[in-house]
Amino acid sequence: MDRRDFLRALALSGxxxxxxxxxTFDLLMQTNESTAxxxxxxxxxxxxxxxxxMFRHAIKEMGGIGKFVKKGQKVTxxxxxxxDKVPELASNTNPKLVAEVVRQCxxxxxxxxxxxxxxxxDWRKCYKNSGIEEAAKEAGARMVPANxxxxxxxxxxxxxxxxxxxxxxxxxxxxxxxxxxxxxxxHGGAKMTISMKNMMGIxxxxxxxxxxxxxxxxxxxxxxxxxxxxxxxxxYRVMKSNGPRGRSTSDVVLAKGLxxxxxxxxxxxxAVKFFNQITNMxxxxxxxxxxxxxxxxxxxxxxxxxxxxxxx
Amino acid sequence: MLRKTRIAIAxxxxxxxxxxxxxxxxxxPHKTQLLTTIQLVPALLxxxxxxxxxxxxxxxxxxxxxxxxxxxxxxxxxVTERIAKLFNKKKKYKFLPARNILRYGLLAIxxxxxxxxxxxxxxxxxxxxxxxxxxxxxxxxxxMYGNNVLVKILGKFSSSLYIVEIAVRSIFSLVIxxxxxxxxxxxxxxxxRLYCNTICxxxxxxxxxxxFSLFKIQFDESKCNSCGACATKCxxxxxxxxEHQIDNSRCVTCFNCLxxxxxxxxxxxxxxxxxxxxxxxxxxxxxxxxxxxxxxGTGLAAIPLAKAQNTMDTLNGKKPYKKLHPLSPPGSISAxxxxxxxxxxxxxxxxxxxxxxxxxxxxYGLGGIMQPMMSFDKGFCNYxxxxxSHTCPNGAILPLTKEEKHTTQMGRVVYTMPNCLVYxxxxxCGACSEYCPTQAVTMKPYKDGLSIPSxxxxxxxxxxxxxxxxxxxxxxxxxxxNTIQLKAKPFEEEQKQDVKVDSFGF
Numbered sequence: 001m002d003r004r005d006f007l008r009a010l011a012l013s014g015x016x017x018x019x020x021x022x023x024t025f026d027l028l029m030q031t032n033e034s035t036a037x038x039x040x041x042x043x044x045x046x047x048x049x050x051x052x053x054m055f056r057h058a059i060k061e062m063g064g065i066g067k068f069v070k071k072g073q074k075v076t077x078x079x080x081x082x083x084d085k086v087p088e089l090a091s092n093t094n095p096k097l098v099a100e101v102v103r104q105c106x107x108x109x110x111x112x113x114x115x116x117x118x119x120x121x122d123w124r125k126c127y128k129n130s131g132i133e134e135a136a137k138e139a140g141a142r143m144v145p146a147n148x149x150x151x152x153x154x155x156x157x158x159x160x161x162x163x164x165x166x167x168x169x170x171x172x173x174x175x176x177x178x179x180x181x182x183x184x185x186x187h188g189g190a191k192m193t194i195s196m197k198n199m200m201g202i203x204x205x206x207x208x209x210x211x212x213x214x215x216x217x218x219x220x221x222x223x224x225x226x227x228x229x230x231x232x233x234x235x236y237r238v239m240k241s242n243g244p245r246g247r248s249t250s251d252v253v254l255a256k257g258l259x260x261x262x263x264x265x266x267x268x269x270x271a272v273k274f275f276n277q278i279t280n281m282x283x284x285x286x287x288x289x290x291x292x293x294x295x296x297x298x299x300x301x302x303x304x305x306x307x308x309x310x311x312x
Numbered sequence: 313m314l315r316k317t318r319i320a321i322a323x324x325x326x327x328x329x330x331x332x333x334x335x336x337x338x339x340x341p342h343k344t345q346l347l348t349t350i351q352l353v354p355a356l357l358x359x360x361x362x363x364x365x366x367x368x369x370x371x372x373x374x375x376x377x378x379x380x381x382x383x384x385x386x387x388x389x390x391v392t393e394r395i396a397k398l399f400n401k402k403k404k405y406k407f408l409p410a411r412n413i414l415r416y417g418l419l420a421i422x423x424x425x426x427x428x429x430x431x432x433x434x435x436x437x438x439x440x441x442x443x444x445x446x447x448x449x450x451x452x453x454x455x456m457y458g459n460n461v462l463v464k465i466l467g468k469f470s471s472s473l474y475i476v477e478i479a480v481r482s483i484f485s486l487v488i489x490x491x492x493x494x495x496x497x498x499x500x501x502x503x504x505r506l507y508c509n510t511i512c513x514x515x516x517x518x519x520x521x522x523x524f525s526l527f528k529i530q531f532d533e534s535k536c537n538s539c540g541a542c543a544t545k546c547x548x549x550x551x552x553x554x555e556h557q558i559d560n561s562r563c564v565t566c567f568n569c570l571x572x573x574x575x576x577x578x579x580x581x582x583x584x585x586x587x588x589x590x591x592x593x594x595x596x597x598x599x600x601x602x603x604x605x606x607x608x609g610t611g612l613a614a615i616p617l618a619k620a621q622n623t624m625d626t627l628n629g630k631k632p633y634k635k636l637h638p639l640s641p642p643g644s645i646s647a648x649x650x651x652x653x654x655x656x657x658x659x660x661x662x663x664x665x666x667x668x669x670x671x672x673x674x675x676y677g678l679g680g681i682m683q684p685m686m687s688f689d690k691g692f693c694n695y696x697x698x699x700x701s702h703t704c705p706n707g708a709i710l711p712l713t714k715e716e717k718h719t720t721q722m723g724r725v726v727y728t729m730p731n732c733l734v735y736x737x738x739x740x741c742g743a744c745s746e747y748c749p750t751q752a753v754t755m756k757p758y759k760d761g762l763s764i765p766s767x768x769x770x771x772x773x774x775x776x777x778x779x780x781x782x783x784x785x786x787x788x789x790x791x792x793x794n795t796i797q798l799k800a801k802p803f804e805e806e807q808k809q810d811v812k813v814d815s816f817g818f
Contacts, residue, residue, distance in 0.1 A: 045816050045818075047813065047814065047815075047816065048814070084694060084695075084696060120746070120747060120781075121694060122665050122666055122691075122694055122697075124471070124665070125665070125694065125696075125697075127471055133471055142470055143470060143471035144469050144470060144471070145469055145470075145471060145474035145475070147474065147475075147476075147477070148474070148475040148476070148477060150475060151469070151475070187742070187746065188742035188745035188746050188754070188755040188763065189740050189741050189742025189743060189745070189746055189755065189763070190740065190742070191740070191763075207743075207783040208783075210733065210741045210743045210783035211733065211783045211784075212739075213737070213739040213740075214739060214740045214741055214742070215739070215740050216739075240806075240809065241806045242751050242754075242806065244746055245746060245747065245748070245749060247749065247750060247751060247803060247805075247806075248805055248806075249808075250805045250806040250807070250808045250809075251806055253809055253810075253811055253813070255811070255813045256813070257813065257816075269818070270816075270817075270818050273816075273817040273818035274813070274816060274817040274818065275817075276817055277811075277813055277815065277817045278809070278811055278813060285761055287740065287761070302818050307818075309816055311814070
């Protein structure tokens with residue numbers, strides 16, 4: 001343990017007197033885990049398979065789900081369930097992928113798996129028509145609502161620029177670990193929506209983001225101390241135009257991709273580069289990725305990373 | 313037996329219809345909506361001939377059975393009447409003379425007001441709509457509040473156990489509903505069916521028809537010892553024991569009098585024609601009957617005429633324009649059609665899953681007070697949702713298929729760039745375009761790599777998602793209502809792309 005780690009541990013143990021024990025435990029756990037994963041791949045990218053198959057390959061290369069989810073833990077999974085749309089329209093995360101992640105968490109001994117999103121359309125319709133409610137429940141998860149302010153608690157974001165506090169869903173705050181499963185789409189406002197933009201769905205007041213420089217606030221929410229232990233980008237069906245809602249299947253391309261990493265910035269950079277093959281979208285245009293990189297949320301330089309690429 | 317059957321049917325009816333109004337979680341099947349379509353005024357306004365014939369035959373056969381087992385407000389008064397009996401076991405009714413001038417006069421006034429385009433009076437006095445407003449504005453939020461308390465006590469949330477947002481959609485409608493609830497409950501508590509026999513236009517109409525009903529409550533004078541027990545039980549106060557008369561126009565066939573008679577001198581039986589004594593017993597009744605026939609008869613006959621005239625007005629564009637038009641619900645054809653058919657029962661308001669419908673104030677004009685309009689402060693109209701159009705029993709909002717809904721234009725998008733955050737703050741936003749189902753609002757390249765909204769009102773359906781989502785104050789994007797709903801142009805599909813992506817790109 002070097003001096004930095006020592007000071008960090010000291011600070012955290014100081015914090016332990018002010019916060020609930022479970023939260024402190026998480027912070028420590030996650031710090032340990034992220035150091036541990038450095039030994040393996042930083043990112044695994046898979047193309048050419050079905051969503052659940054690609055995830056199985058990817059997670060195996062990352063060292064197995066057990067590296068991220070421990071026995072007895074409360075796990076929260078945050079897919080994109082923003083819209084009242086069927087899976088074929090690719091507005092929401094693929095339900096088969098969500099179900100596979102749920103199953104693996106339960107197999108790893110998770111005490112409970114909870115799935116939610118703060119939807120844009122009527123949440124009950126979104127949960128149902130996205131196919132996620134049925135798939136996740138069948139896999140053994142519990143769907144929780146996010147439609148009401150009382151489900152959220154205020155947290156502070158000391159490293160953020162514009163978004164200094166945010167009301168975050170209790171399912172995230174009360175979990176032991178959480179997994180972010182966005183879907184890859186274009187976005188009228190943020191240019192692209194991937195892992196970082198998906199973080200907006202854990203927050204109550206999204207209007208604030210739009211009012212205070214959307215691209216900065218997206219980066220800001222990613223400075224949340226309780227990061228996802230894993231980001232799983234669903235690029236099986238990709239919305240190439242009219243995102244994030246989309247209008248018809250002509251907005252959708254069957255790209256069959258999947259990227260997983262603990263680093264949101266890296267995985268989003270990779271996903272944009274993948275997307276750039278379908279529709280022109282240089283990473284530099286996706287300002288929230290640049291902003292998050294400047295806030296040291298993660299690494300945009302994929303060349304310096306240990307990436308495993310799998311073609312099925 | 314008759315009485316118990318009546319009570320059982322009425323209980324089921326009131327429970328189901330009330331629950332249908334407050335059922336935010338959609339536990340009841342959609343078929344329950346049938347209970348609202350069999351209400352008289354909705355059936356009249358929707359020109360639901362089948363229901364009208366059945367109700368007419370029912371009344372011609374058995375009298376005002378409608379008032380006892382179909383009308384939710386009638387049953388509600390029976391509930392309050394029953395509560396009164398719990399507190400005062402000796403509660404007794406006594407015969408009261410009929411107030412025919414008042415009741416038939418009111419019926420005539422309501423009919424005339426309605427035909428001249430002023431629906432509000434009918435909305436305020438018509439029992440189904442009164443009950444609807446009570447259920448929608450008072451019971452519905454109360455039920456939601458109960459749900460929230462329960463959820464908080466249980467402390468566990470899931471997709472079937474959750475907190476709901478309770479919002480008073482219109483203070484005016486809440487006050488009207490609360491006042492109606494108090495007055496009706498008080499009248500029911502104190503005087504039984506007084507409202508039904510003096511004010512209610514449906515009661516008056518059915519009362520008139522039931523004079524000719526084949527089955528009636530009848531006295532057997534040979535058995536009657538004039539003890540008056542039956543009259544003390546009559547919540548319509550229509551049994552005149554002294555003269556052995558029953559005013560069948562006021563009898564709601566509750567059958568409470570039957571078990572009260574120890575001599576079996578009173579019974580419900582086949583007795584065609586108007587009882588001669590009933591007619592002669594009431595001075596001046598013939599006159600009022602003539603007034604009724606003249607006024608209501610011409611009135612009813614004029615309904616199709618008035619409807620034809622309305623259609624002509626709409627086609628000729630004669631409708632007076634206001635500067636800002638409210639958006640009427642999808643399928644309501646036009647603001648005018650809405651005003652002519654809606655009695656503000658607020659079923660659509662409480663059934664709307666998107667919280668986009670709310671009772672209007674004076675947006676539609678005085679006659680349209682409390683009729684539903686789209687309001688984007690709490691939500692927006694779901695692109696695929698057609699709930700309100702399949703819910704309206706009055707035919708004010710006509711059924712739409714999902715495909716028809718997709719091209720029904722309730723209003724058109726208006727963009728005010730000087731208010732837009734992209735313009736004022738030079739930051740990305742795009743909330744409007746994000747929510748837009750047809751991309752009538754798209755983001756076009758602006759400056760410094762930013763995108764700015766660009767609108768195409770022709771493909772806009774007027775769902776209001778953009779207005780709801782716009783974070784700017786004041787809003788930079790709004791939807792202006794169409795007084796006549798138009799057909800939105802279908803959006804142009806993107807080039808279908810069958811790309812095979814077989815490399816990573818990084």
